[in-house]
Amino acid sequence: MKLWKKIFLGTLIIFIISFDIGAYLLTSFSYNYSRERETETGIREQSVILSSVTSSISRAEEFNSNFFQSKDKLKAIIKSLAEYYEKQGVQLGLMLNGEKVYSDIVDIDEELLSFSDSTGKNVMDKKVKGKRYLFVSSQIPDYPELTFIYCRDINNIEEFRADISNFFVVLNIIVILLMSVSVFVLLKRITRPIDLLNKVTSEIADGSYDKRVAIKRSDELGELAENFNLMADSVEKTMVSLTKSAKDKQQFIDDLAHEMKTPVTAIAGYAEYLKNTNSSKENQIIALEHLENSTQRLQNLSEELMKLTLLREEKAEFISVQVDSLFTALKDTMEPIFKKRNMKLITECKIDCINGDEALLLSLLINLVENAARASKSEDKITVRAYKNEFPVLEVEDEGIGMKQSETEKITAPFYRVDKSRSRQFGGIGLGLSIVSKIADLHNAKLEIRSKENIGTTVKIIFTTP
């Protein structure tokens, strides 16, 4: 059962029960109260009538001591009184030794006629023919053989009770209707955000991570919605980054497989060729050279991959690195290539030290200079600079073929090449800038690439710590 239905029914049932109990108690209290009042009035009135009956009888007896012989006389006394009181809804009766002298009372109960002592009064009320009457009887003082009975119609209290009951029934219905409508509206107002949360939760569970709840409230539900949205934000963020990293990894594997296809095809092909054909010495040498180169390419690939893997696990310990000794090492490494291609490597050092890992920084510079060399022609010059703006900067500038500025965003992706045939000619395998950007990350440095086609490329490593 839904929460709002539970609360709705529960509230309604509790309310109806307490309302009805209250109504019942109120009705019966007022009924009993008015019945007591009626009884008191009855007793008082009976006493008044009784005293007038008594005085009439004693007066009559003064005239005639045989008065009791004549029932008619007694009857005459009581009858005149009875006719007088009848208009006020009172009925009177007189009994002589248990026999009726006069009575217009509807029904005389035996209990009214027996007295424990001569001054006592019997009081009772009962229903006769659907109407309630109050009966009060007593012996007439000095004449114990005479019993005077007073009866009064008190049906008005019954009517009053019936009226008040009807009133409460009607009131009950009206209040329940009002209550149902208002409780329903109130509950709907309270549970609507819960339903909304529920809906959005299941949508998110189904994979729509961008869904949010729009609940603006200052109560606990508003807080819940706000926190829910915060949670959804962080779930979405995590999902996006997980998806991206999975995608990047898949892309890397695809690219790697693709990268390996060519050397593997060549190796398998030339091995097959050498095995199955009776080829000329010249063709054999071509085949063997290709075998050698392809094997070298696979070896380079595996080495670079290894570097990338090691970098990923690296916890670099930074020390103060002398920049000029770094540049000297760079020149030593690059010299053979530069000599062979008749290019110039110029270094400009304006700072003493950089905080970092010496081996990694050297590897970074070598990669950048190699890339620059690949993009340059013979006799071009490549400049490596170290200087300080706000923080230290390492810069490699070439006068080579350059690239479109739009390409500079993509070139740090593994295996991405602006011009694949040219890069391969010099043994590049497409991981150099991936390694550079990884090393820069480790040093909390930014990689900035500026390039113009046919003018040259400048790569800056901008450190973010002094």
Place this chain on the structure above:
Amino acid sequence: MARILIIEDERSINDLILMNLSLVGHTCFQAFDGNEAISAINESNPDLIFLDVMIPYQDGFSLMRNKVFKNIPVIFLTAKTSVADKVKGLNLGADDYITKPFEAVELIARVDAVLRRTKKSVQTEFIIGEACINILERKARLNGTEVDLTNREFELLEVLIKNRNIALSREKLLDLVWGYDFMGDTRTVDVHITKLRKKLNLENYIKTVYKLGYRLEV
């Protein structure tokens, strides 16, 4: 034999295709990028083009889209195994494709198949020593007299001719001639080779290659 232009930027792969196709007698030309390809087509007037999709300056698909190849049949080379790539190539009018890595036998068979479909005159008659074999008529003559060959013997001879100068192992020959589901032993191949040599006087042409199998040398 056919004139074939190989457009592939990887020198090693380009040379490999050239060397394999030269073995069976095709004349090959090389181009290493999209721009070279365009001029090479006009110069070499090829019967068939091998095209790598990923080449510098103008990629293979855009060359096809620009109708650079006119009506010359194209077999494209792809390193990608994705179906979408193959379908794209075929839709652009390529006749067949081949994925890296590939075997020489497959390369030659695809070239033969495309040439058979597209070229009006394909070499059907081969003269080897004193024997003359017509593949279309399925007839073999020795010094002018017809020699009776069984179906299997003729198919074996045909495979050897098509892959001439390439050593084929007994297992490969079983696969190519008898089919994969043939349950026989590799000695079946030896028996048939012996019969062929004898019937057509090919002892000096069908060579036994140590540890490998047989090679028809012409």
